[in-house]
Amino acid sequence: MKIYINGKFYEKDQAKVSVFDHGLLYGDGVFEGIRSYSRLVFKLKEHIDRLFESARSIMLKPPLTKEGLIKAVILTLKKNNLKDAYIRLVVTRGEGDLGLDPRKCNGNATVIIITDKIALYPEALYKKGLKIVTVPTVRNLPEALNPQIKSLNYLNNILAKIEAVNAGSDEAIMLDSLGYVAECTGDNIFIVKGKHLYTPPQCMGTLRGITRDAVLEIARKEKIPAHEHVITRHEVYISDECFLTGTAAEIIPVVTVDGRVIGDGKPGKLTSLLLKKFREMTKTEGVRY
Numbered sequence: 001m002k003i004y005i006n007g008k009f010y011e012k013d014q015a016k017v018s019v020f021d022h023g024l025l026y027g028d029g030v031f032e033g034i035r036s037y038s039r040l041v042f043k044l045k046e047h048i049d050r051l052f053e054s055a056r057s058i059m060l061k062p063p064l065t066k067e068g069l070i071k072a073v074i075l076t077l078k079k080n081n082l083k084d085a086y087i088r089l090v091v092t093r094g095e096g097d098l099g100l101d102p103r104k105c106n107g108n109a110t111v112i113i114i115t116d117k118i119a120l121y122p123e124a125l126y127k128k129g130l131k132i133v134t135v136p137t138v139r140n141l142p143e144a145l146n147p148q149i150k151s152l153n154y155l156n157n158i159l160a161k162i163e164a165v166n167a168g169s170d171e172a173i174m175l176d177s178l179g180y181v182a183e184c185t186g187d188n189i190f191i192v193k194g195k196h197l198y199t200p201p202q203c204m205g206t207l208r209g210i211t212r213d214a215v216l217e218i219a220r221k222e223k224i225p226a227h228e229h230v231i232t233r234h235e236v237y238i239s240d241e242c243f244l245t246g247t248a249a250e251i252i253p254v255v256t257v258d259g260r261v262i263g264d265g266k267p268g269k270l271t272s273l274l275l276k277k278f279r280e281m282t283k284t285e286g287v288r289y
């Protein structure tokens with residue numbers, strides 16, 4: 001495995017950054033999780049745009065242009081000869097003396113690109129569906145650490161994941177500070193009621209997921225009415241179908257939430273249709289390498 005760090009490639013056991021990197025010391029940095037399918041990188045431009053937006057918000061200047069980063073991602077995929085891959089793109093504030101002040105890093109941001117085989121939920125779970133719970137840890141307040149910033153500081157989500165695991169559950173629903181459904185630890189959430197699709201708006205504690213956007217795009221094409229609307233736990237409990245979306249999981253059905261059975265307790269029809277259309281999209285759209 002060849003890992004890209006600041007323009008050079010290293011074997012896995014040699015791929016190291018300094019203990020003074022502010023990404024490690026303070027979680028000061030941003031990242032993206034991207035996937036490629038049969039040598040097509042899915043929504044690469046959208047991921048790079050989101051990375052640059054996260055970076056701009058925390059006043060971190062990536063050392064490469066968008067085009068330069070795209071080239072670096074493609075080069076890393078080629079070097080590793082991966083047809084289907086999970087790509088982790090990380091930009092940290094870089095190496096600097098102790099202390100929060102980003103100026104200590106002198107603008108020497110670190111770029112890391114790891115490409116690996118994809119580790120997914122087992123296929124059986126797509127047929128069976130996930131059992132998930134709502135957890136006590138609420139999603140970060142947008143006015144404190146906006147969830148739109150895909151930063152290296154993921155403790156908010158990790159705490160929620162720990163609570164889900166402790167409850168013997170596959171995933172966690174995180175609420176926003178008003179008690180509305182926000183998202184899961186690394187996925188967005190959708191419900192189906194009647195013929196309508198609902199997902200929380202991105203303004204309160206919800207990352208604008210690229211898979212979420214792809215599902216909304218498919219819904220528009222298929223003339224499925226889709227709404228970005230606040231969702232309560234009650235609305236999830238009485239929904240006909242529920243599913244999660246994310247780069248790693250794609251579209252995965254949910255069959256119970258807080259012990260309430262969703263619909264008939266099996267992955268729903270609309271969920272399966274959307275997954276089928278999504279997989280078609282990943283086969284035809286993307287940047288080829």
Ligand code: PXG
Pocket residue numbers: 033157183184185186187188207208209210211212245246247248
């Ligand atoms: N919400 C959060 C909080 C996320 O971190 C998503 C939604 C889905 O977004 P995309 O753009 O992927 O549809 C994410 C996704 C991983 C991993 O390594 C991925 C994410 C976060 C943490 C880990 O699987 N991001």
